[in-house]
Amino acid sequence: MKIDLSDKTIIITGGLGAISEAVVRALIEAGAYLILTDAQSPADAARIIEERGHDPRRCEYHQMDVTDAKAVHRVVDACFAKHPKINIALSHAGGTRIEYFADTSDESFDKVVAFNLLGPVYFSRAVLRHWSASKIKGHLIFTSTYISKFPWKGISAYTAAKAGVDLFSKSIALEYAPLGIRSNVVAPGNVAAGSSKLLYETDVDYRRDVDKMSPLGHRNSPESIANAFLYLCSPLADEVTGAYLNVDAGVGLPKVQD
Ligand SMILES: NC(=O)c1ccc[n+]([C@@H]2O[C@H](COP(=O)([O-])OP(=O)(O)OC[C@H]3O[C@@H](n4cnc5c(N)ncnc54)[C@H](O)[C@@H]3O)[C@@H](O)[C@H]2O)c1
Secondary structure (H helix, E strand, O other): OOOOOOOOEEEEOOOOOHHHHHHHHHHHHOOOEEEEEEOOOHHHHHHHHHHHOOOOOOEEEEEOOOOOHHHHHHHHHHHHHHOOOOOEEEEOOOOOOOOOHHHOOHHHHHHHHHHHHHHHHHHHHHHHHHHHHHOOOOEEEEEOOHHHOOOOOOOHHHHHHHHHHHHHHHHHHHHHHHHOOEEEEEEEOOEOOHHHHHHHHHOHHHHHHHHHOOOOOOOEOHHHHHHHHHHHHOHHHOOOOOOEEEEOOOOOOOOOOO
16 A cells, blocks of 8 residues: 655654654655754755755755744744645654763753753644644654653653653643644654664663664664654554554563563
C-alpha cells in the first residue's frame, strides 16, 4: 500500500537534526509539504537542505529556537499566515548530554528541561491556538525516547523532561479530542544517528551498555523512525490518539534474564 501524504502540510521542530533527515526525506517522498524549523541560521539550513537533497519546492526553512516562547509564537504564526492549512505538527527537537546530577548546575538542568519539555509545550500551544480557531483537525506528534519509561544514569533532566512530554501528549489528546485534534508520541530507541551515534562511537561504557541491552542485536536506523512517522501521518493512523509508539528494536523491553 502506498502512503499518500499529498494533503499534508507538516511543520517540524529540530528539522535539521540527524533523525529528522530521514523523517523529512520520507515525508516529502510521500507527497507532504514540509516546513522545517530549527535553531540553526538560514545560511546553514540552506547548505544542509541542499546537502541532504530535500526538494526545495517541497520544503522551506524558518529559524526558531524552541526554548524562546515569544519566538515560537512569532514563527508559528508567520507559518500559519503563509500556510493556513498546516495539519500536522512534529515536535521533534530535543537531546541531551551525559551529566551526573550532583555535578549539574540548576542552569544546565533547566536548559535540558527547557529544550525537551518547555519547547514542546510552547510549540503545541502556538499550533493548537490556530487549529482551535480555524477548526483544523490537526495532529501533533512528539518525539520522546524509550528512556522516558525507565531510568538511565547521567541524564536525569532529559528522562524527566521526556516523561513529562509523554503525559503532556496524552493530556492534549484527551483535551482536544472533541475538536478532532489528535496527539501521539514516537519513542525511538538508540538510533545510529545524531548525538547518540557520536556517544556510541566515542564512549566505550555507553557502547557496552547499549550493545548489552538490544534484544534484536542492533540499534535503530533513522529510517525505522521515519517509517513510524509515515504511519502516524497517514490515514492508517486516523483513529490513533494518545498513543506511545515504541520504535526501539526492543531495548525498552524489561529483561530479567540475559
Ligand atoms: N539519537 C537518538 O538515539 C535518539 C534516541 C531517542 C530519542 N531521540 C530524540 O529524537 C529527536 C532527534 O534526535 P537527534 O539525535 O536526531 O538530534 P540531533 O542532535 O541530531 O538534532 C537536534 C536538532 O535540534 C536543533 N536544536 C538544538 N537546539 C535547538 C533549539 N533550542 N531550538 C530548536 N532546535 C534546536 C539542532 O540544531 C539540531 O538540528 C530528539 O527529540 C531526541 O531526544 C533521539
